[in-house]
Amino acid sequence: MSFMLDITPWPVASALLWIVLITAALYLIRNTAHQAIEAAMRGLHRSFRIASKAVSRSESRLETRNRDVLLAAGREAKERIIEREFDRINDTVRKDLANYSSLHRSLSESIGRIEKDHQEAVDVPPDPPGWVKAVKAVAEMDAKEGRSQIGDILSDIHKSLVKAHKEAMAAYLVASGKRHKLLRHMRPGWRQIQQTLAAVGKNVDSLLSRSVTIDRLMQEYEDIVHGQDRAVSVLSSSSLVNFFVSAFVLVIAIGGATINFSLIARPMAEMVGGTNVIGGYRMADIAALVIILVEISMGLFLMESLRITRLFPVIGALPDKTRVRMLYITFTILFLLASVEAGLAYMREVLLHDELATSALLRGDIGETATSEYMWITTAAQMGLGFILPFALTFVAIPLETFVHSLRTVVGLMAISLLRVVSLIFRLLGNICLYFGVLLKQVYDLPLFVPLWLEERVARRADAESSAVARRVRQ
Numbered sequence: 001m002s003f004m005l006d007i008t009p010w011p012v013a014s015a016l017l018w019i020v021l022i023t024a025a026l027y028l029i030r031n032t033a034h035q036a037i038e039a040a041m042r043g044l045h046r047s048f049r050i051a052s053k054a055v056s057r058s059e060s061r062l063e064t065r066n067r068d069v070l071l072a073a074g075r076e077a078k079e080r081i082i083e084r085e086f087d088r089i090n091d092t093v094r095k096d097l098a099n100y101s102s103l104h105r106s107l108s109e110s111i112g113r114i115e116k117d118h119q120e121a122v123d124v125p126p127d128p129p130g131w132v133k134a135v136k137a138v139a140e141m142d143a144k145e146g147r148s149q150i151g152d153i154l155s156d157i158h159k160s161l162v163k164a165h166k167e168a169m170a171a172y173l174v175a176s177g178k179r180h181k182l183l184r185h186m187r188p189g190w191r192q193i194q195q196t197l198a199a200v201g202k203n204v205d206s207l208l209s210r211s212v213t214i215d216r217l218m219q220e221y222e223d224i225v226h227g228q229d230r231a232v233s234v235l236s237s238s239s240l241v242n243f244f245v246s247a248f249v250l251v252i253a254i255g256g257a258t259i260n261f262s263l264i265a266r267p268m269a270e271m272v273g274g275t276n277v278i279g280g281y282r283m284a285d286i287a288a289l290v291i292i293l294v295e296i297s298m299g300l301f302l303m304e305s306l307r308i309t310r311l312f313p314v315i316g317a318l319p320d321k322t323r324v325r326m327l328y329i330t331f332t333i334l335f336l337l338a339s340v341e342a343g344l345a346y347m348r349e350v351l352l353h354d355e356l357a358t359s360a361l362l363r364g365d366i367g368e369t370a371t372s373e374y375m376w377i378t379t380a381a382q383m384g385l386g387f388i389l390p391f392a393l394t395f396v397a398i399p400l401e402t403f404v405h406s407l408r409t410v411v412g413l414m415a416i417s418l419l420r421v422v423s424l425i426f427r428l429l430g431n432i433c434l435y436f437g438v439l440l441k442q443v444y445d446l447p448l449f450v451p452l453w454l455e456e457r458v459a460r461r462a463d464a465e466s467s468a469v470a471r472r473v474r475q
Contacts, residue, residue: 041437299394
């Protein structure tokens with residue numbers, strides 16, 4: 001700096017001289033500097049635009065792949081549901097059609113019995129009484145006959161009428177009792193027919209409701225096969241819901257596994273040694289963790305053998321005989337491990353009682369050991385937990401399968417969102433570079449305001465002179 005200010009005897013003059021020289025140099029290379037700034041900023045702008053387009057293409061490919069994965073998963077799930085509904089309808093129809101002949105025979109027999117009883121229960125009108133003919137005969141008698149003969153005849157008629165009335169009433173009561181008995185016999189037949197028809201109606205209603213469900217499922221399946229946007233959006237929302245629900249259930253399962261670990265970790269220290277360490281971790285903790293993981297693995301294989309989950313296609317493709325054998329083997333291993341855990345839980349409680357008794361003896365509090373006879377409740381509870389938790393952890397396979405299948409979609413959606421954000425950032429950076437180049441040119445021109453002002457004045461004067469010459473020429 002001192003050298004630069006010593007080019008003249010006066011430092012101020014030297015500074016002014018350097019300012020003039022630098023300004024002149026900047027003015028002379030102004031166009032070149034502007035072109036360099038513009039070229040650099042345009043290069044950055046194009047680079048960011050190319051990067052943005054590349055990210056957008058990656059986003060499109062990822063979105064297409066995620067869409068295909070989502071449609072494939074939705075198609076597979078919908079096929080399983082439709083297959084289950086058809087199996088139910090098949091079972092119902094096969095059961096009903098298998099009983100159709102017996103049902104038809106039962107209805108025919110019941111209807112035949114009812115018709116027979118109904119015909120026999122018809123009320124037959126009684127025969128006309130005989131006294132009508134007797135009265136007619138009396139009316140046709142000759143008037144010359146005596147009244148005594150008429151009185152005898154009327155007395156006989158009265159006696160006959162009373163006797164006939166009694167006989168008719170007795171016969172009518174017998175016939176009515178028989179008809180009522182037949183009608184009572186008809187009642188079970190009607191009830192049987194009513195129950196049979198109600199069962200048939202129930203089955204038909206069930207088939208109709210399931211047919212409506214199958215129609216709806218088939219419509220959804222067709223939308224998935226055709227790849228409609230509505231189906232994709234429904235599957236995406238369903239995958240998100242399944243992901244969070246299955247994650248919540250897995251967190252609960254992790255809590256259960258933690259409790260299970262605490263039940264068997266301490267007695268395992270007595271079995272494998274509490275001072276042994278592998279990789280900075282106690283051998284007892286590693287052994288307890290291995291037991292829990294083996295139980296979870298057996299639970300997964302058990303669910304796969306039952307074909308509840310489909311995480312391992314090899315197990316699902318096994319022959320039925322081999323799969324049933326694997327089912328029994330995995331269940332036996334799981335049962336044995338649960339029994340071992342129950343024993344370890346009991347051993348943990350025994351060790352705890354021993355420690356409490358030892359502490360009480362060392363303190364001289366003999367009376368505290370008397371309460372140990374009531375500790376069987378906690379012992380039974382711990383043994384029950386040790387036996388039940390392995391079977392409860394078996395059902396982790398169901399949310400785990402849902403979590404794995406929905407994780408692909410969720411990760412894809414997150415990656416698509418991230419790529420969109422990156423593409424937007426690259427576009428913003430490209431536009432910022434363009435405007436930053438304009439800003440740099442303006443900043444470059446700030447020290448050159450004097451020569452630029454002079455250049456503008458000269459340009460205006462030259463324009464004015466050229467305009468005046470043009471007017472003279474026109475005049």
